[in-house]
Amino acid sequence: MNIVCIGGGPAGLYFSLLMKKQNPAHRITVIERNRPYDTFGWGVVFSDQTLGNLVNADEQSARAILQSFNHWDDIDVHFKGRMVRSGGHGFCGIGRKRLLNILQQRCEELGVELVFETDVADDQEIAQAYRADLVIASDGLNSRIRGRYAASYQPDIEARRCRFVWLGTRKKFDAFTFAFKQTEHGWFQAHIYQYDGDTSTFIVETPESVWRSAGLEQMSAEQGIAFCERLFADQLDGHALMSNASHLRGSAIWITFPRIVCGQWVHWNGATPVVLMGDAAHTAHYSIGSGTKLALEDAIELARCFGQHADAAAALAAYQAARSVEVIKIQSAARNSMEWFENVARYTAMEAPQFAYSMLTRSQRLSHENLRLRDPAYVAGYEAWLAERACAQAGVALPAGARVPPMLTPFKARGLTLKNRIVVSPMAQYSAVDGVAGDYHLVHLGARALGGAAMVFAEMTCVSADARITPACPGMYAPEHTRAWRRIVDFVHASGDAKIAIQLGHAGAKGSTRAMWDGIDQPLAEGNWALLAASPQQYLAGVSQTARAADAADMARIEADFVRATLASDEAGFDWLELHCAHGYLLSSFISPLTNRRADEYGGSLENRCRFPLRVFAAMRAAWPQHKPMSVRISAHDWVEGGITPDDAVAIARLFKAAGADLIDCSSGQVSKAERPLYGRMFQTPFADRVRNEAGVATIAVGSIFEADHANSIIAAGRADLCAVGRPHLANPAWTLTEAAKIGFQEIAWPKQYQPGKLQLERNLQRDKQLAAANTGLTPQQVAAKLLEA
Secondary structure (H helix, E strand, O other): OEEEEEOOOHHHHHHHHHHHHHOOOOEEEEEOOOOOOOOOOOEEEEEHHHHHHHHHHOHHHHHHHHHHOEEEOOEEEEEOOEEEEEOOOOEEEEEHHHHHHHHHHHHHHHOOEEEOOOOOOOHHHHHHHOOOOEEEEOOOOOOHHHHHOHHHHOEEEEEEEEEEEEEEEOOOOOOEEEEEEEEOOEEEEEEEEEOOOOOEEEEEEEEHHHHHHOOHHHOOHHHHHHHHHHHOHHHHOOOOEEOOOOOOOHHHHOEEEEEEEEOOOEEEEOOEEEEEOHHHOEOOOHHHOOHHHHHHHHHHHHHHHHHHOOOHHHHHHHHHHHHHHHHHHHHHHHHHHHHHHHOHHHHOOOOHHHHHHHHHOOOOOOOHHHHHHHOHHHHHHHHHHHHHHHHHHHOOOOOOOOOOOHHHOOEEEOOEEEOOOEEEOOOOOOOOEOOEOOHHHHHHHHHHHOOOOOEEEEEEEEOOHHHOOOOOOOEOOOHHHHHHHHHHHHHHHHHOOOEEEEEEEOOHHHOOEOOHHHOOOOEOOOOOOOOEEOOOEEOOOOOOOEEEEOOHHHHHHHHHHHHHHHHHHHHHOOOEEEEEEOOOOHHHHHHOOOOOOOOOOOOOOHHHHOHHHHHHHHHHHHHOOOOOOEEEEEEOOOOOOOOOOHHHHHHHHHHHHHOOOOEEEEEOOOOOOOOOOOOOOOOOHHHHHHHHHHHOOEEEEOOOOOOHHHHHHHHHOOOOOEEEEOHHHHHOOOHHHHHHHHOOOOOOOOOHHHHHHHHHHHHHHHHHHHHHHHHHOOOHHHHHHHHHHO
């Protein structure tokens, strides 16, 4: 093949040497606009895993790269005058110039043509001149080729919120260092790492609004660098900051990060494919150091695909199929990391230990157990700090000598203390008769109350007969309902130390439907009742009944129904009360602009749309005993254009907090069938994180939390105060006890009747670890690490 690579960065050079190594008969030319020793930027970072990929791909260049690396294991976080260090992270830094020179030399050894100081204005002209069978567009994040064929590549380019400047210093750092500084204008942060014997990268970053407020927009390059030297004088110890961007003037040294995603990576000029690679195809934020990693792994995969497929079209299809999945994973983690740094101010009320933990786990790739494997002493120390703090908040004694995992620390709200941070989600069971919770509910909720969770939520319980979702939904609108619930509450209280909560709601336009297994959201075949909503609404277009808009009389009756149910819930002995304002049910229909089109004082602005739910909540709070907590479940994201957003969720939470809510239960969706959620593990936790740390109110995280590692990471990082676990509790009522055993925490109390099962489970888990270690030749710790990576 005749191959032309436009752009002599890591992607183009590495692909060229790999292809030449694969088949010396290929004619490969790399065309670069700069001189051989010109480069911008300072150092680049690789993980130990990336280094392994390079060794497997080309050992000779990998050996030269390894010999040039500066390696470190520690991360230091400087915040509010404190430094928190954690180890075992395994990173390597190398100068970008040195990396390019190694790859250039290896290309020359293999016979790749390197053409410098040539700016390609027309890729088609170059392709014709070299009679190219394949053109690689590795021309960087400002790729001309990507722009020229935008209709094919379908790029989505988003300029992000922070300004940053890429500098260097002769100060040597023995750890990857993050420093955070508060100014009168806002927060600045520095990302610092040493990459050779005498030089460190020093990236300074701040939100655009802070950058402008500080006057950096008006400063010369020299003045801006001097500003950074003064701000981070503690880290620099008298050393100067240096810039190698001499081609930029004034504030142009401060740039924004472009997040680039392309729908397609291949454009065909006739029979000649033009293939995007590296930053031309995608970017990943520098805070996880993956841009160069992605570029090199693009090169490895494309060379591998050409080695496996004789047909270019098949090779390129395989390349995009394989790489697009991996890139999405990295970009997802990079977005989490990037957004954390863009919103540092959100977390600055935290104390230094928790702030550092939040930063370390920001991408959600690094979890609590990952951290424990890397640095057991750091995690043990942090767990001890967190447990002491939690016990002090709850007013209980710290267990002597026990290592208490974050999810098993106590939590206090008003006069109620929960023994740990796990609650069983309210999950619709559709098993009541005429609104009465029966034996099924006693067994269902009773079993889960014995399973180690701190509290069990009864499913949404309806405040009137016409408030039910289905005829099989439980209610709290008749004396027999109160008596039935009292029986269940008494069992939970008598059988252990778990608490029990009730969630009160009104189905609104989603009512008068069949049980889930008979056709979810489908209207009843007969026996339907009239429906109410904020505005006239049909939940399933052409299928559902049409709900009429609630008028003043309806709203007064509904408010009275909620108050009556609140009083009955207290009479039944419930410990906790939650108001359901989510998922498109009646009160949710007032909050979301998708379903509220009212022109009165209950429609229009967000404050107006929340007016009726807040009115109901205030009446309930006045009726509910002051020593008992109340939470509110909200849909923090409608997942539909024009619907509720996470920004709105923070505002909604503030309104309910002001009205007396103790916690906000952060769910999302189910308001419109047009929704397009982005599912994944812990996918709704970011909503709880934002609400907790911006609105300053405790939160419950929900959604795809299915193992102890998730819950421990969420609680430890301060992303939520409680974790609601639903479906795993359907599969295993003793989920909390089981997960505690899996992570080796034996001090958790089991019901005395179940003690033999506790001992057997712990023995079985220990045996499984030993067998896995024996079968793989790995230690139990290495087996655990592999499972966490998976």
